[in-house]
Amino acid sequence: MPQFLDTTDPGFETAFGALLSAKREDSPDVDATVAEIIADVRARGDAAVIELTQRFDRLELTPETMAFSAEEIDAACAEVPHAERAALQMAADRIRAYHERQLPQDQSWTDAAGATLGWRWSAVSAAGLYVPGGLASYPSSVLMNAIPAQVAGVGKLVVCAPTPDGAVNPLVLLAARLSGVDTVYRIGGAQAVAAMAYGTDTIAAVDKITGPGNAFVAAAKRRVFGKVGIDMIAGPSEILVIADTDNDPDWVAVDLLSQAEHDESAQSLLITDDAAFGQAVAAAVEKRLETLERRAIAGASWRDFGAVITVRDLDEAAALSDRIAPEHLELCVADPEALAAKVTHAGAIFLGAWTPEAIGDYIGGPNHVLPTARSARFSSGLSVLDFMKRTTTARMSPGALKAVGPAAETLATSESLEAHALSVRARLDRLNEGPK
Amino acid sequence: MPQFLDTTDPGFETAFGALLSAKREDSPDVDATVAEIIADVRARGDAAVIELTQRFDRLELTPETMAFSAEEIDAACAEVPHAERAALQMAADRIRAYHERQLPQDQSWTDAAGATLGWRWSAVSAAGLYVPGGLASYPSSVLMNAIPAQVAGVGKLVVCAPTPDGAVNPLVLLAARLSGVDTVYRIGGAQAVAAMAYGTDTIAAVDKITGPGNAFVAAAKRRVFGKVGIDMIAGPSEILVIADTDNDPDWVAVDLLSQAEHDESAQSLLITDDAAFGQAVAAAVEKRLETLERRAIAGASWRDFGAVITVRDLDEAAALSDRIAPEHLELCVADPEALAAKVTHAGAIFLGAWTPEAIGDYIGGPNHVLPTARSARFSSGLSVLDFMKRTTTARMSPGALKAVGPAAETLATSESLEAHALSVRARLDRLNEGPK
Numbered sequence: 001m002p003q004f005l006d007t008t009d010p011g012f013e014t015a016f017g018a019l020l021s022a023k024r025e026d027s028p029d030v031d032a033t034v035a036e037i038i039a040d041v042r043a044r045g046d047a048a049v050i051e052l053t054q055r056f057d058r059l060e061l062t063p064e065t066m067a068f069s070a071e072e073i074d075a076a077c078a079e080v081p082h083a084e085r086a087a088l089q090m091a092a093d094r095i096r097a098y099h100e101r102q103l104p105q106d107q108s109w110t111d112a113a114g115a116t117l118g119w120r121w122s123a124v125s126a127a128g129l130y131v132p133g134g135l136a137s138y139p140s141s142v143l144m145n146a147i148p149a150q151v152a153g154v155g156k157l158v159v160c161a162p163t164p165d166g167a168v169n170p171l172v173l174l175a176a177r178l179s180g181v182d183t184v185y186r187i188g189g190a191q192a193v194a195a196m197a198y199g200t201d202t203i204a205a206v207d208k209i210t211g212p213g214n215a216f217v218a219a220a221k222r223r224v225f226g227k228v229g230i231d232m233i234a235g236p237s238e239i240l241v242i243a244d245t246d247n248d249p250d251w252v253a254v255d256l257l258s259q260a261e262h263d264e265s266a267q268s269l270l271i272t273d274d275a276a277f278g279q280a281v282a283a284a285v286e287k288r289l290e291t292l293e294r295r296a297i298a299g300a301s302w303r304d305f306g307a308v309i310t311v312r313d314l315d316e317a318a319a320l321s322d323r324i325a326p327e328h329l330e331l332c333v334a335d336p337e338a339l340a341a342k343v344t345h346a347g348a349i350f351l352g353a354w355t356p357e358a359i360g361d362y363i364g365g366p367n368h369v370l371p372t373a374r375s376a377r378f379s380s381g382l383s384v385l386d387f388m389k390r391t392t393t394a395r396m397s398p399g400a401l402k403a404v405g406p407a408a409e410t411l412a413t414s415e416s417l418e419a420h421a422l423s424v425r426a427r428l429d430r431l432n433e434g435p436k
Numbered sequence: 437m438p439q440f441l442d443t444t445d446p447g448f449e450t451a452f453g454a455l456l457s458a459k460r461e462d463s464p465d466v467d468a469t470v471a472e473i474i475a476d477v478r479a480r481g482d483a484a485v486i487e488l489t490q491r492f493d494r495l496e497l498t499p500e501t502m503a504f505s506a507e508e509i510d511a512a513c514a515e516v517p518h519a520e521r522a523a524l525q526m527a528a529d530r531i532r533a534y535h536e537r538q539l540p541q542d543q544s545w546t547d548a549a550g551a552t553l554g555w556r557w558s559a560v561s562a563a564g565l566y567v568p569g570g571l572a573s574y575p576s577s578v579l580m581n582a583i584p585a586q587v588a589g590v591g592k593l594v595v596c597a598p599t600p601d602g603a604v605n606p607l608v609l610l611a612a613r614l615s616g617v618d619t620v621y622r623i624g625g626a627q628a629v630a631a632m633a634y635g636t637d638t639i640a641a642v643d644k645i646t647g648p649g650n651a652f653v654a655a656a657k658r659r660v661f662g663k664v665g666i667d668m669i670a671g672p673s674e675i676l677v678i679a680d681t682d683n684d685p686d687w688v689a690v691d692l693l694s695q696a697e698h699d700e701s702a703q704s705l706l707i708t709d710d711a712a713f714g715q716a717v718a719a720a721v722e723k724r725l726e727t728l729e730r731r732a733i734a735g736a737s738w739r740d741f742g743a744v745i746t747v748r749d750l751d752e753a754a755a756l757s758d759r760i761a762p763e764h765l766e767l768c769v770a771d772p773e774a775l776a777a778k779v780t781h782a783g784a785i786f787l788g789a790w791t792p793e794a795i796g797d798y799i800g801g802p803n804h805v806l807p808t809a810r811s812a813r814f815s816s817g818l819s820v821l822d823f824m825k826r827t828t829t830a831r832m833s834p835g836a837l838k839a840v841g842p843a844a845e846t847l848a849t850s851e852s853l854e855a856h857a858l859s860v861r862a863r864l865d866r867l868n869e870g871p872k
Contacts (some may be wrong), residue, residue, distance in 0.1 A: 059446035084850050087843035094840065098553055099515035101545075107537060114465050115799050117534055118789070122780050124814045138851050171850055207814040225658070226669050229814035232663050251862050257855035293854040340829065344558050351552070351831035354863060358856035359832055362844040365553050366828035378560045378643040378827040390816040391774065392802035395787035396795055404530065407523035408798040414520050414607055418729040420794035426687050427790060 002268075002282065002306030006275065007316055014311070020374070022306055024163040024265040025236055037190040038198075051076070052191040057164045060391045061186065068184045069175065073307065076170035078176055084171060087253060089283035091363045092143050092178045098152045098365030102384040108393065114400035119392045123153035128196035129385055130390055131172060133162035133188050139175035140361060144368045144382065145211050146179035152387035155304035157181050158206065160196060162188020188213075193220035197228045208387060210259075210369070213379070231382055236265035236373035239357055240326035240346075241316045243281070244333045247273040247353055253284035255330055258358050260301035261294040269319045269324065278308040318342035325376040326359045348377045353354040402424070402431055438704075438718065438742030442711065446472030446832055448854070456759060456810070461672055461740055463651055470655040473626040474634075480670070481636035487625040493600045496620065501636045504609065513613060514608035517672045520607060527799045528579050528614045530542045535587045538820040544829065550836035555828045558663070559589035562640065563615070563823055564632035566657075567608060569598035569624050576797060580707030580804045580818065581647050582615035589821035594642065596632060598624020624649075629656035630662040632662045644823060646805070666816055671808035672701035675793055676762035676782075679711040679717070680769045680830040683789055688849035689720035691766055694794050696737035703741040705760065707753045714744040754778035761812040764793045766861050783812045839868055 046063050053059050067074075080088075108118030108166065127157060129145040130138060149157050159176050163186040164397035175219045175305040176184050185194065185203060193213075199205030210231035221230045241318035243252050256268035272278045285302060289295045311317045318339060321329060325345035330400050333339050343349065347370030350357050361368045369382035396404075412420035441451050472823035489495050504512075509644040516524075544554030565581040566574060578595065585593050597614050599622040602630050612620050621639060623631065630648075635641030643784050645657060646667035655667045668785050675695035679688050692704035708714045721738060725731045747753045754775060757765060761781035779785065783806030797804045807820035832840075841860045848856035 002822055003779045011710065039677070052460045083846050087846040087850075090840065090843045091847060094547075096546070101543060109537075111530075111533070111801075115800060119538075119802070125780075137867055140847055140851065162784055195479070199831040222658070222661070225661075225813065226809070248862075250865075254855055254859040254862055258635040258853070261656070261853060261855045273574075282735040288855070288858070292858075298855060299870065312786060335830070343827075344561075344835070346827050348828045348830070351829060354834050354837050355830055356859040356863065358848055358853075358859045359837070359841065360828075360830055362832040362847045363857060364551060364832070364839045365547075370824075371827075373662070375662065375665070376827070377826065381828055385821075389781075389807075389810070389812065389814060390819065391779075391782050392795055392796075392806075392817055393787060394784070394791055394800040394802055396800070398790050399767070401790050401795070404526065404795070404799045407526045410519050410523040411527060411576055412794055414523075415576065416729065417694070417697060417794075419697045419724070419734060420616055420797060422724070422728075423690040423694045423792035423794045426684075426690055427792065430684075 004278065004308050007312060017319070017322070018306055019109045022305065024267060030215050032218050034190045034216055034223060038194040038223055041191050041194035042198050046202050049187055049191050049195050049200060049203070052189065053187050056189055057162050057167055059163060059186070065201050066185050066187060068186065071169045073177060073184065075408035076168060076173040077114055079170045080174050085174065088139060088143070088175055090172065091140065092147060094145045094363055095143050095149060099367070099384050101150045103151065104385060104388065113403040115389055115404070116395040117393065119390045121390050123155070123388050124207040125154070126158070126206040127154045127210065128206040128215055128305060129159045129193060130213050131159055131161035132213050132217070132392070133164050137161065137169045137172055138274065139169065139171035139271040140368065141212060142172055142175035143179050143183070145168060146176065146181050148367065148382055148384045149387040150382045154387050156206070159184045160187050160192035160223040162186065162192070165405065183395040190216045190220035191296065193224060197224035199251040207421065210382065211385065218220055231369065231386055232237035232375065232379055233372060234369070235260045236267065238267045238372060239325050239328040239330065240269045240271065240321055241330040241332060242270065242271045242314070242321065242339065243277065244314070245277040246334065247277070247332045249277065249284040250288070251353060251356070252281045253288050253334060255356050256281070256285060256302070257288055257292060258356070259299050259328065260298040261394045263290065264297050264304070266301045268302060269307050269321060269326070270296065271309045272313055273311055273317065275305055275310040275311055277310070278310055282308055315342065321346065325374045327370045327372045328360070330355070330357055337418060345376045347371045347381050381428065398431055401427055405433045438738055438744055440714065440744050442746040443748060444630070448750035452756070455743055460703060466651050467655050469660060470626045470652055474630040474656060475661055477627055477636065478629035478634050482638050485623055485627050485631050485636060488625065489623050492625055493576060493598050494604055495599060495622070502621050502638050503623065509609050509613060509620065512604060512609040514604045515732035516560060516610050516729045521610065522577070524575060524607065524611055524614060528583060530799055530801045531579055531583045532587060535584045535803070535820050540585065540821060540824065549839040550833040551840070552831040553829065555826050557824045557826050559591070559616060559824050560643040561590070562592040562642040563590045563644045564593070564642035565595045565645065566628060566645065566649050567595055567597035568649050569600050573597065573608055575605065576608035576804065577648060578608055578617070579615050582612065582617050584803065584818055584820045585823040587820045588820045590823050592640070592642070594632070596618040596623050596628035598622065598628070602714055626652045626656035629660060631654055633660035646818065646822065666806060667805065667822055668815055670805070670812065672703065673698045674703045675764040675766065676705045676757055676760055676763050676810055677705065677766040677768060678707045678750070678757065679713065680708065680750070680774065681713040681769065683713070683768045685713065685716035685720040686724070687792070688717045688768060689724050691792050692717070692721060692738070692742065693724055693728060693734050694792070695764065696742065697728065697734040700733050700736040700740070702737045703740060705743050705745065705762070706735065707745045707747055709747055709749055709753065711746040714746055718744055735827065749776065750775055757782065761810040763806045764796070765810065766791070766793055781812045783807045783817050834867055837863055
């Protein structure tokens with residue numbers, strides 16, 4: 001059973017604090033190993049990647065077979081049944097339509113002093129997407145990482161996806177094709193991240209690396225940060241459902257389980273203003289757990305990290321939600337927009353009982369790569385902007401320099417940066433000379 | 437003397453490659469020390485911060501004196517002469533006006549399927565700005581970090597600025613006051629970063645930490661990344677000037693020196709289409725170096741990392757510039773906008789000979805916190821967006837769920853995520869039951 005908390009209990013603050021700070025994931029300290037792997041790939045390039053793939057994925061590669069050939073991708077795509085192909089295409093179309101609206105605007109204006117200022121956006125030249133192998137090899141993640149990059153206008157888009165023992169998920173290859181990926185390498189782990197960051201003879205270095213991964217991948221991304229850009233370091237998935245009593249307990253139960261089934265470290269929370277409804281949901285969860293395919297994982301997550309919190313009213317629910325800063329927030333209440341307006345920190349909000357979170361994982365349009373572990377306090381889900389960068393522009397007219405230059409000179413001098421001051425002064429002196 | 441390169445020389449590619457990959461900064465491996473400091477601050481809070489400040493800054497603090505009092509700030513601000521105060525105010529006003537234009541728009545729309553989608557932006561609740569002590573204690577950096585946070589609407593804004601031996605820069609305190617900073621702590625180093633990330637009894641934890649710092653600060657920011665958001669890890673400053681022959685060599689010389697004087701590891705590069713002009717600039721640099729206050733630093737930077745590159749034409753200059761991806765790019769050419777349009781990777785572009793880079797450091801309006809070490813390939817200067825995060829929103833009508841739900845169910849099933857599929861199926865079944 002999950003924890004049952006009630007904000008009217010005297011022990012609530014302590015219990016809620018423990019819930020917030022619970023360390024849900026054992027992060028093994030793989031940093032030293034990862035440092036060695038990165039150094040090895042930097043030093044020996046392809047040879048290191050091939051050896052490490054043999055060791056970790058039991059797969060013999062050559063430089064020629066590191067990437068899937070066009071024929072191999074064709075053949076894999078042809079294996080995908082019609083329903084899956086159509087679903088993936090609909091998802092790609094909807095994700096693309098949503099993300100196209102994120103394309104930012106350039107700006108330029110001339111201010112009262114005569115300075116023309118602005119900025120412009122441009123895409124990174126090359127991006128690499130990491131796609132985990134095994135259980136967590138999700139074609140939906142390929143779409144969610146690659147389509148924003150494609151919409152941003154990234155010139156070259158590659159995927160690294162390990163294929164342990166050679167096992168390939170054809171849907172991953174189809175998703176890559178639908179989202180404009182140029183090349184898919186069958187390599188994974190820290191060696192894939194190192195290869196994308198530093199390049200090898202076969203794998204060209206990219207400028208930005210995104211995508212989820214295990215502890216080795218996460219540690220490698222942290223290490224190459226700075227050499228290349230990275231997205232966030234993702235933690236286990238979370239959902240918070242805020243539901244009033246006018247809901248089907250079973251709907252809420254499956255929504256909670258849809259995160260719990262990801263990972264034993266996932267966290268599913270329910271906040272309700274009706275304790276009896278909370279009990280009904282918990283009962284519905286138990287009933288669903290009897291038959292759920294992934295009941296071992298989902299049950300462990302629900303038992304160890306799940307909670308049902310009863311609040312006095314929905315205002316209190318919003319306040320608690322902000323302390324949780326959930327990755328996914330589902331608002332199953334009569335007026336979800338009104339409640340959403342009271343919430344500040346959340347990765348994605350799902351409004352109303354007809355919007356199960358799973359819609360957002362696949363087909364809604366918004367990105368499913370979202371900030372976990374309370375990082376919605378300061379970060380956002382993946383977007384087109386993650387694959388772009390902004391260059392600021394400034395042009396001074398002589399008049400503008402005359403207006404603002406002396407202040408710059410004063411500040412540079414106060415910071416003991418004489419050359420800064422001189423670079424302004426040299427021009428001001430010319431202006432003061434007047435026309436020759 | 438700096439290096440002189442010419443793209444028509446057979447050895448150019450090798451020399452240019454070496455220039456790009458030159459390791460300009462010795463980054464001492466302070467990671468183990470920093471890990472200890474962070475652990476100590478997490479374990480012992482204020483006591484650890486006080487001890488470390490005594491050890492590194494030779495300053496005795498108590499929890500009560502960790503922050504400057506309002507009276508201390510008043511007194512320091514009163515010390516600032518009128519010219520500096522007016523210059524700082526003008527800078528603050530111009531930086532604020534520029535950054536206010538960066539405030540992003542929320543969006544919401546309903547698509548053909550009946551799904552209401554969108555996103556909204558909100559500010560982080562609390563941000564901490566690191567301001568280095570000693571030589572690099574720049575009031576302009578306070579403005580450049582704090583004003584974007586203030587414009588974003590950050591609720592609480594604190595500064596950590598070490599005061600070695602108690603030395604305080606009054607301009608730093610005035611800059612903090614002008615940019616809406618709530619509290620200034622006189623602590624620095626990894627201990628300051630740890631205190632802002634994890635909180636102590638005296639220092640409340642923040643959600644985002646920005647600002648430059650030494651190797652300890654950089655390593656600490658890298659370590660707390662994830663617990664809080666951070667800005668980039670800044671490296672030594674760089675400028676690339678592209679100048680045609682119709683320029684005063686002395687102006688270009690002081691512009692090059694304005695970066696060189698920052699740091700012996702700074703890099704100043706000139707690209708010109710006229711070798712004789714390049715020689716004239718180099719001669720002007722030598723002349724300025726005879727009297728420049730910071731000639732030891734600027735001279736070392738120019739000698740060790742400076743370069744004058746002669747190109748065939750400006751198109752070639754633009755192509756080289758993109759390989760350099762400079763932090764600051766100054767275009768002293770007849771049509772700087774046309775040349776800027778050919779450049780993709782740069783932190784900030786300064787258009788025309790009347791726009792010395794130093795204007796951008798202080799008073800132009802754009803931010804001076806910019807990507808270094810070729811990271812303009814994938815990252816942007818500091819902006820209002822760095823202090824905000826985006827929450828995506830989605831609301832399905834029953835009709836929208838009917839339209840897109842089956843595809844979500846198909847994809848969830850293909851990913852073996854049964855609860856995801858069931859959460860959609862439970863609702864579709866209700867719809868198929870029809871009205872009761």
